[in-house]
Amino acid sequence: MRESVQAEVMMSFLVSEELSFRIPVELRYEVSDPYAIRMTFHLPGDAPVTWAFGRELLLDGLNSPSGDGDVHIAPTEPEGLSDVHIRLQVGADRALFRAGTAPLVAFLDRTDKLVPLGQEHTLGDFDGNLEEALGRILAKEQNAG
Numbered sequence: 001m002r003e004s005v006q007a008e009v010m011m012s013f014l015v016s017e018e019l020s021f022r023i024p025v026e027l028r029y030e031v032s033d034p035y036a037i038r039m040t041f042h043l044p045g046d047a048p049v050t051w052a053f054g055r056e057l058l059l060d061g062l063n064s065p066s067g068d069g070d071v072h073i074a075p076t077e078p079e080g081l082s083d084v085h086i087r088l089q090v091g092a093d094r095a096l097f098r099a100g101t102a103p104l105v106a107f108l109d110r111t112d113k114l115v116p117l118g119q120e121h122t123l124g125d126f127d128g129n130l131e132e133a134l135g136r137i138l139a140k141e142q143n144a145g
Contacts, residue, residue, distance in 0.1 A: 004030040005114055007107045011086075012098040013043065025097065027104075029055065029111040034120035037111070039086070041097075051088050056117070059108055061086070062101055075101075 006028040012020045028038040037058055040050040053071040060066040061073025061084055072087040076098065084104065086097040 002114060003032065004028060005107070005110045007103065007110070009099055009103045009107070011041075013041070014085075014096040014098060020098070025099075027107050029107075029114065031115060034115045041095075055108070055111060058104065059117070062104060 006026060008024050008026055010022050011025045013023050014020045023041055023043065026038075026040040028040070029036075030038075033052075035054055035056075036052045037055050038050055038052050040048055042048040051071065053067075057066050057071060058073060061075070062081070063075065065072065065074035067073055070089050072085075072089075074085050075081075076083045076085055081101045083098050083100055086099060088095045088097075
């Protein structure tokens with residue numbers, strides 16, 4: 001069984017109303033983290049940046065505005081399948097992308113073939129892996145502090 005799906009999607013990085021440029025963005029989905037999608041982009045002069053967010057958030061954002069945290073995904077037009085805006089935000093820092101719906105739907109379809117939506121919980125010891133990961137993060141914070 002394959003363990004991951006990835007796709008390179010051309011997206012517009014929207015710097016302002018007047019300025020945008022197209023960049024390749026890698027989308028990755030791994031069976032080992034069945035609820036998440038990773039989005040990696042590389043802006044000129046910067047190191048690659050990777051964001052992880054829920055696969056369901058991306059699916060929901062294709063049809064209606066979704067997301068209450070650092071990631072917001074919404075269609076650019078209220079009716080029909082249009083492009084989507086993906087907004088990533090940490091504090092005052094913000095990145096806005098515009099992507100075509102078709103490549104995102106194709107990517108989500110491939111993830112669904114690997115792990116059907118709603119069946120993520122059937123994969124191994126997700127809760128145990130989560131507890132282990134949280135333990136490592138907390139230990140790093142305690143050692144750094």
